[in-house]
Amino acid sequence: MQNIWRTILDGLTYQDLAGKRQPRAFAVLSLIVLFLMTLVGGYIFLSRFRLMRVVEAEPVPVSVISEPGIEPTAIPPTITAHEPGCPTDSNQWSLAEPVVPQNYKIIQPACVYAGLEKTVAWALAIRNGYSRAEATRALGFDEMPMQRLDQVTILADTGPLDVPVSFIPPDPDFTEWRVNGRGEASVTYALRGCFRTSSIVGNRLEVWGGEYPVICVVIEDAENTNVVYLLGEHLYTSPAIPTRSFLLFGYSGDGLWSWLGTQSDPQVGIDDPAKFANDRLTTATLYDSRLWDMKWWKGQYGLEVQSLPANWRDKTDETELQAILSGLNVYVEGGGS
Incomplete structure (x- = not known):
């Protein structure tokens, strides 16, 4: 054992002319690197701890005592596109x-x-039983906050990259529910980060992202096993595979954002819900955000999941599906507005 320690000591130090042991240069450098890594690791841990406290914070319940015989009036939350004083110019x-x-x-x-x-x-x-028109009214939009695009230019590791996207049918009366086997809402969103759609090349600005100066990527974890479609009198329930997709949202100005579509690739099957839930929370925390789940949706906007049709599980008639697709086809081909 003594020989081993002497070998290690000789490897890390040397004897100078005075017979004193001095650390070798690589040993000093290694200690400096180790010290810096410890500092960085500590900073990351503290930053994550602080963010997690904010993300996981629970609202404090407040008791409101009203006068006998007087029913308290529910005040819906104010829905605004941006906070007063918040800059709307992306520059x-x-x-x-x-x-x-x-x-x-x-x-x-x-x-x-x-x-x-x-x-x-x-x-x-x-995704939870509001038609496109109902959701637009409920959230105070003048028009549906979505675009019908075939592709969007995103920022990849190698630079700007055109990626194919799909869009939802924009029929204002089309309604859907994405639910699990118990009929419960099963979709959650989380921010994946944002990027500018321009680059500085030399002394000039090169715009490569079209009319949206900033685009954000949002994770959609759809853990539903069924999708219920309703259009007019036609109702159809389709099986579904729990899937993670990536949605693209572009800034259109004046505090407003448009849903540009869903990336065709990648789409990942959710085989371990607990693992995906942890990754979702970690990602949202990393980007200084919070989970956009049903609890947040209800508390922030005062919305509730619309009731499913009573017989939704039995509606698997392909004739109903074809009738729905025929109705949506007008909008998919661009004939509707």
Whole structure:
């Protein structure tokens, strides 16, 4: 054992002319690197701890005592596209690196996300029994916050990249529910980060992302095993595979964001819900955000899941599906508005 320690000591130090042991250069460098890694690790841990406390914070219940015989009036939350005083000019935003540097960034100030959240809430509404028109009215939009695009240019590791996207049928009366076997809502969203659709090349600005100066990527974890479709008198229930998809939202100005479509690839099957839930929370925390789930949706916007048709499980007639598809085809081909 003594020989082993002497070998290690000789490897890390040497004797100078005075016979004193001095650390070798690589040993000093290793200690410096280890010290810096410890500092960085501690900073990441503390930052994540602080963010997790914010994300997981529970609202404090407040008891309200009303006079006998007087029913309290429910006051719906005010729905706005952006907070007063929050910059709506994207040139005034900064896109900061997350704690762990990524291709996608964090928008600052954070109040900018209010408009994005409102459009995400619209997406949740149409997944939970609101027709497109009903969701648009409920959230105070003048028109549906979505676009019909075939592709969107995103920022990849190698630079701008055109990716194919799909869009939801924009028929204003089309209604759907994405539910599990018990008929419960099963869709959750989380921010994946944002990027500018322009680059500085030399001394000039090169715009490559079209009319949306900033695009955000949002995770959609759809853990539903059924999709219920309703159009007019036609009702059809389809089986579904729990899937993670990536949605793209573009900033259209004045605090408003548009859903540009869902990336055709990647789409990942959710085979371990607990693992995906943990990853979802970690990702949202990394980008200084929160989970956009049903609890958030109900509390923030005062919305409720619309009731499923009583006989939804039995509606598997393919004739009904064809009737729905025929009705939607007008809008898919661009004939509707």
